[in-house]
Amino acid sequence: MSNNSYIGVFDSGIGGLTVVKAIADNMPNENIIYFGDTAHVPYGTRSKRQITEYVLADVKFLNTFDLKAIVIACNTADSIARGTVEEMYDLPIFGVVDPASKRAAEITKNGKIGVIATNATINSGAYNAAIAKYKPDAEVIGVACPLFVPLVENGRFNKGDIVIETVVREYLDPLVAKGIDTLVLGCTHYPLLSDIIEGLYPSLQIISSSGAAADTLRQSLEANDLVGNSDDSVRKYFVSDDAEGFKRQAQVFMGDALGGDVTQVNLD
Numbered sequence: 001m002s003n004n005s006y007i008g009v010f011d012s013g014i015g016g017l018t019v020v021k022a023i024a025d026n027m028p029n030e031n032i033i034y035f036g037d038t039a040h041v042p043y044g045t046r047s048k049r050q051i052t053e054y055v056l057a058d059v060k061f062l063n064t065f066d067l068k069a070i071v072i073a074c075n076t077a078d079s080i081a082r083g084t085v086e087e088m089y090d091l092p093i094f095g096v097v098d099p100a101s102k103r104a105a106e107i108t109k110n111g112k113i114g115v116i117a118t119n120a121t122i123n124s125g126a127y128n129a130a131i132a133k134y135k136p137d138a139e140v141i142g143v144a145c146p147l148f149v150p151l152v153e154n155g156r157f158n159k160g161d162i163v164i165e166t167v168v169r170e171y172l173d174p175l176v177a178k179g180i181d182t183l184v185l186g187c188t189h190y191p192l193l194s195d196i197i198e199g200l201y202p203s204l205q206i207i208s209s210s211g212a213a214a215d216t217l218r219q220s221l222e223a224n225d226l227v228g229n230s231d232d233s234v235r236k237y238f239v240s241d242d243a244e245g246f247k248r249q250a251q252v253f254m255g256d257a258l259g260g261d262v263t264q265v266n267l268d
């Protein structure tokens with residue numbers, strides 16, 4: 001393992017690109033391998049057993065590259081299978097739940113934190129446990145938002161899109177009515193909805209688990225003298241379903257910054 005070994009990042013689909021973007025914006029000299037398990041998205045409505053099986057296949061694939069770290073860029077995978085991955089791999093494993101929880105605990109003023117995430121993440125209680133570690137008296141109100149991931153995967157994340165705006169209101173109005181001052185976007189697909197959420201609820205402090213994860217990764221790489229210094233950093237993207245569809249979606253969201261080829265692989 002060296003400074004210019006890859007950071008392996010994975011998610012069930014395009015959501016983890018919000019983490020890649022946050023890493024690339026903050027650490028432009030890192031080499032990144034991304035895997036999106038687009039054949040199996042969404043993870044968040046599946047059983048623990050099934051999610052763990054998919055996650056182990058994702059990590060096994062990434063581990064065929066020379067890695068210096070793995071980033072579980074999926075709150076669902078992090079909530080359900082992180083312990084299993086840590087037991088099996090002797091690599092630094094980073095997630096999204098803990099960094100976002102720490103940030104929420106630090107910035108809430110009234111101690112009422114809303115968490116929106118997939119069914120699996122909310123049912124796991126991972127956010128309640130992680131936030132309690134940093135702020136034991138916080139009130140955490142979690143809401144599962146199963147319609148968000150399919151809508152985002154289908155490109156329905158632009159301001160003015162009546163379908164997504166209606167769904168956002170349906171999930172968030174009751175949560176905001178409970179008096180939260182801080183909202184954790186506890187799914188890496190949700191930063192794509194940030195503009196809409198900020199527009200509808202301007203007084204909320206919004207935390208992206210993706211941005212928080214990238215900051216934690218940077219701090220750890222710095223502390224361990226493992227920051228990348230590639231002048232020409234490499235990014236490679238792999239998906240388990242249609243590469244062209246992924247590329248189109250990814251480009252809408254990341255613009256020219258995709259910075260690498262997308263290849264379809266079959267992990268079965």
Ligand code: DGL
Pocket residue numbers: 011012013015016041042043044045073074075076077118121149186187188189
């Ligand atoms: N982006 C993922 C997350 O952070 C997973 C969404 C899904 O596949 O359901 O939870």
